[in-house]
Amino acid sequence: MLEGAYLKDADTVKLxxxxxxxxxxxxxxxxxxxxxxxxxxxPYIVKKYRLISNRTFPSITGILLSLLDEPGIYCRENVMxxxxxTGDSDCVVEALKRIDRSGLFYHGKxxxxxxxxxxxxxxxxxxxxxxxxxxxxNEDDELRYSAIRYFAKYRYDGAYETLCRLSSVKDxxxxxxxxxxxxxxxxxxxxxxxxxxxxxxxxxxxxVRYNSADSLEKLGIPYPELADVLDGEDRFAAEMLQYKxxxxxxxxxxxxx
Amino acid sequence: xxxxxDPFLKGVGVFFLIYLIGYSAFLFLSVVVGSSELYxxxxxxxxxxILPNDYFVPITIVVPAYNEEMTVVETVKSLLQLDYxxxxxxxxxxxxxxxxxxxxxxxxxxxxxxxxxxxxxxxQPEEFIYETSETKVPLTVIRKKNGGKADALxxxxxxxxxxxxxxxxxxxxxxxxxxxxxxxxILQKKNVVAVGGLVRLSNDVxxxxxxxxSYRLPKNIIAAMQVLEYDRSFxxxxxxxxxxxxxxxxxxxxxxxxxxxVIAAGGYDRNTLGEDMELVVKLHEYCRVNNMDYCxxxxxxxxxxxxxxxxxxxxxxxxxxxxxxxxxxMHKHRRILFNPRFGLVSFISYxxxxxxxxxxxxxEIFGVLTVVLAYLVDLINVPFMILFFLIYAVFGSVLSxxxxxxxxxxSDLKVSFGDAVKACFLCLFEITFLRFILAWVRGMxxxxxxxxxxxxxxxxxxxxxxx
Numbered sequence: 001m002l003e004g005a006y007l008k009d010a011d012t013v014k015l016x017x018x019x020x021x022x023x024x025x026x027x028x029x030x031x032x033x034x035x036x037x038x039x040x041x042x043p044y045i046v047k048k049y050r051l052i053s054n055r056t057f058p059s060i061t062g063i064l065l066s067l068l069d070e071p072g073i074y075c076r077e078n079v080m081x082x083x084x085x086t087g088d089s090d091c092v093v094e095a096l097k098r099i100d101r102s103g104l105f106y107h108g109k110x111x112x113x114x115x116x117x118x119x120x121x122x123x124x125x126x127x128x129x130x131x132x133x134x135x136x137x138n139e140d141d142e143l144r145y146s147a148i149r150y151f152a153k154y155r156y157d158g159a160y161e162t163l164c165r166l167s168s169v170k171d172x173x174x175x176x177x178x179x180x181x182x183x184x185x186x187x188x189x190x191x192x193x194x195x196x197x198x199x200x201x202x203x204x205x206x207x208v209r210y211n212s213a214d215s216l217e218k219l220g221i222p223y224p225e226l227a228d229v230l231d232g233e234d235r236f237a238a239e240m241l242q243y244k245x246x247x248x249x250x251x252x253x254x255x256x257x
Numbered sequence: 258x259x260x261x262x263d264p265f266l267k268g269v270g271v272f273f274l275i276y277l278i279g280y281s282a283f284l285f286l287s288v289v290v291g292s293s294e295l296y297x298x299x300x301x302x303x304x305x306x307i308l309p310n311d312y313f314v315p316i317t318i319v320v321p322a323y324n325e326e327m328t329v330v331e332t333v334k335s336l337l338q339l340d341y342x343x344x345x346x347x348x349x350x351x352x353x354x355x356x357x358x359x360x361x362x363x364x365x366x367x368x369x370x371x372x373x374x375x376x377x378x379x380x381q382p383e384e385f386i387y388e389t390s391e392t393k394v395p396l397t398v399i400r401k402k403n404g405g406k407a408d409a410l411x412x413x414x415x416x417x418x419x420x421x422x423x424x425x426x427x428x429x430x431x432x433x434x435x436x437x438x439x440x441x442x443i444l445q446k447k448n449v450v451a452v453g454g455l456v457r458l459s460n461d462v463x464x465x466x467x468x469x470x471s472y473r474l475p476k477n478i479i480a481a482m483q484v485l486e487y488d489r490s491f492x493x494x495x496x497x498x499x500x501x502x503x504x505x506x507x508x509x510x511x512x513x514x515x516x517x518x519v520i521a522a523g524g525y526d527r528n529t530l531g532e533d534m535e536l537v538v539k540l541h542e543y544c545r546v547n548n549m550d551y552c553x554x555x556x557x558x559x560x561x562x563x564x565x566x567x568x569x570x571x572x573x574x575x576x577x578x579x580x581x582x583x584x585x586x587m588h589k590h591r592r593i594l595f596n597p598r599f600g601l602v603s604f605i606s607y608x609x610x611x612x613x614x615x616x617x618x619x620x621e622i623f624g625v626l627t628v629v630l631a632y633l634v635d636l637i638n639v640p641f642m643i644l645f646f647l648i649y650a651v652f653g654s655v656l657s658x659x660x661x662x663x664x665x666x667x668s669d670l671k672v673s674f675g676d677a678v679k680a681c682f683l684c685l686f687e688i689t690f691l692r693f694i695l696a697w698v699r700g701m702x703x704x705x706x707x708x709x710x711x712x713x714x715x716x717x718x719x720x721x722x723x724x
Contacts, residue, residue, distance in 0.1 A: 037301050041305055044304075072306070073308075073445045074306035075306075077308055078306075110308070243373055246371065250370070250390075254391050
């Protein structure tokens with residue numbers, strides 16, 4: 001019923017719910033004492049109707065944090081989604097620490113994608129902050145991959161050297177950094193970028209070669225500059241580059257039809 | 258002579274008593290666990306225990322096809338309508354003698370490319386590759402030399418760009434939310450290496466934009482009985498095995514796998530008819546031998562619609578093939594049996610499949626022959642036998658109906674009163690007749706085995722009822 005009313009007139013429903021703060025506090029206590037499925041529903045309601053959106057509500061956030069100890073993934077995810085709506089970074093950090101302490105499984109993708117949405121990675125205003133994440137080698141790998149992808153989307157010259165360094169990582173266990181950085185370099189045209197990508201085409205890792213060829217194609221490097229690879233002795237590098245150049249040509253042709 | 262027959266029949270009686278108690282207990286437990294699990298999932302969905310829509314695990318959908326010119330374009334069109342963002346489609350034409358590849362290439366205006374394939378698992382070489390990026394997600398057609406379904410799947414894995422792949426049949430339709438649902442276990446649990454989807458029969462079901470528009474039991478009785486049989490096996494036993502990470506089968510019609518683990522384990526076995534089961538058993542073996550923490554799950558809400566055979570001839574062919582595949586997989590991985598290293602996979606899953614799936618046709622045929630013998634020597638109480646048989650049929654039917662109606666209720670589907678009555682009668686018929694016919698067919702599956710070793714399984718294809 002509430003969902004139906006919300007679809008018809010969201011503002012009135014929000015106002016109505018904001019007048020029911022006291023009721024929600026008691027509901028929080030009731031739901032948190034119920035089973036796993038019901039416990040997960042409460043944070044969903046908090047998120048959906050933005051009951052704690054951009055405001056302090058310690059009694060509800062406190063109980064939401066305690067729900068993070070529930071073993072069900074849905075409860076944890078709904079709590080995190082509800083906490084993201086607060087815009088309170090301290091609260092989100094506290095929640096992540098609590099999950100970490102609990103030892104319960106919470107997939108890296110849920111953390112990184114959730115955080116990316118929270119700090120609005122979809123805008124270029126966070127370059128410096130994201131750069132600190134990228135530089136911190138103790139940070140979670142998934143989060144650093146997301147940071148590289150952020151700089152692929154939003155050009156930030158301050159990150160260029162780091163991207164170049166990461167694209168040349170030799171450690172076989174860290175090939176993901178080289179592959180994702182090779183892809184990100186397509187946003188940073190220049191002689192150094194081209195030389196690095198051409199060098200990466202000879203890398204033993206398939207994904208590094210694949211992404212490097214893709215970036216060279218995106219950069220629109222003319223054939224004479226790539227002749228040394230295309231006519232070179234490394235057959236794997238030449239085949240990959242030929243494929244990407246031809247594919248790019250077809251895609252442009254398809255786009256113009 | 259009678260002196261020998263009497264103890265023989267007594268021994269047989271004791272064996273069957275234990276055998277049937279074991280089977281009934283398993284069936285009862287699996288239906289109860291399956292139904293309650295379905296109800297729990299239904300309740301979870303009602304109370305918004307779902308992950309938000311914006312988490313996408315990248316997936317490659319591999320569609321192996323052999324002489325599928327009639328259905329393959331519709332299949333690809335349906336795949337392009339899935340409610341998911343991050344996926345690609347690779348159709349592998351396994352040297353068809355019809356126009357399978359060209360139908361797709363023409364329908365989607367695809368272009369030839371010289372794409373290098375990273376050959377991590379051995380497979381027959383490609384003849385040509387076409388791609389297009391004009392579709393919602395990247396679409397690739399690879400035409401290769403004939404090598405069988407497993408070989409085509411291996412080619413698809415080699416060409417896959419994403420870390421997870423889905424294998425499916427070219428005559429199947431995935432439900433609009435199937436990709437989201439099949440990837441959820443990956444986000445829920447640690448170290449998921451494979452997820453099985455729920456296969457449902459699409460005969461007489463009307464699908465529109467990958468959604469069920471109208472549902473009914475198939476008019477064809479053979480197909481309708483298979484609906485009940487599928488519900489019993491998919492919704493019951495597979496959910497139970499899932500509880501202890503003991504699933505041994507993920508249907509070839511719809512399953513998701515972690516690419517690097519499958520490659521490390523050697524990919525699909527090209528010499529096995531039941532390549533889907535063999536892969537799952539192999540993954541158990543690979544992970545346990547290498548002391549890997551792993552999980553093979555089952556997503557009951559990830560739905561794939563597929564066609565059931567509608568003639569006894571096609572049904573027999575399919576079941577023979579499945580039984581041979583089961584034998585090959587179990588024989589190849591026989592070291593799992595009673596091996597403590599494999600835990601419950603060995604002592605419950607493998608043992609169950611050995612006793613109640615692989616050997617059951619022979620045990621059942623042997624049981625019928627013993628009844629005939631006992632009747633001939635007048636050592637059987639006929640009224641009691643009939644009563645016992647009726648109790649068995651009613652018990653089996655009740656469990657089949659429980660699985661059927663649980664599935665209908667929890668999927669928010671509706672069946673007409675006529676279909677409900679039809680289901681009740683067909684359950685009895687399936688237990689009392691079809692089961693024994695199929696036991697005989699499965700028992701005879703080794704006749705002509707060598708000849709058919711590596712052929713694609715063919716059944717009569719119909720256009721999918723898909724809009």
